[in-house]
Amino acid sequence: MRHILCSECTTTNAPYVIQANSLFGCTECPRTIHPRDIDLDGHETWTVSPLGALGYVIDPAHCLTLMAEALDDYMSSSNVYSELTALQDHRDAAMALVTALECGLLLPSQR
Ligand SMILES: [Zn+2]
Structure with a gap:
């Protein structure tokens, strides 16, 4: 936060x-x-x-979207550099999600 x-x-x-x-x-x-x-x-x-x-x-909903986009990027990566970039994007979005959940925000499925 x-x-x-x-x-x-x-x-x-x-x-x-x-x-x-x-x-x-x-x-x-x-x-x-x-x-x-x-x-x-x-x-x-x-x-x-x-x-x-x-x-x-x-917002947790946006974090989930970013995580899904990062996974798509990873799966369509054609080289190690783009794979690492996608994994870093996924990690950043997951960390943002954890922070939001620690602050009491809810996942879209819990609203
Ligand atoms: Zn002041």
């Missing part, structure tokens, strides 16, 4: 943590962020670590 950091506290890389009022508050300044204001790219989704820190991961 990559933490979402406060843009006002750039020198300390202060993370946001969940508060009792359902907002995320910076650990260094009074700035807060509402979940509806979290703006992420494409297949990223926000989550909260077991310690309450706000972060983002790649």
Whole structure:
């Protein structure tokens, strides 16, 4: 999981943590962020670590797609270099999936 950091506290890389009022508050300044204001790219989704820190991961459904694409690439590889690249892509997607699952996100079949 990559933490979402406060843009006002750039020198300390202060993370946001969940508060009792359902907002995320910076650990260094009074700035807060509402979940509806979290703006992420494409297949990223926000989550909260077991310690309450706000972060983002790649959506598990997209991780599975990336893993399947990597396997297809591996099976159609014509040389060792492309095989290794496909295996690395598969490993990266699998690691992203594990991270998302550790953060409590569900597989598409569990939703
Ligand atoms: Zn801050």
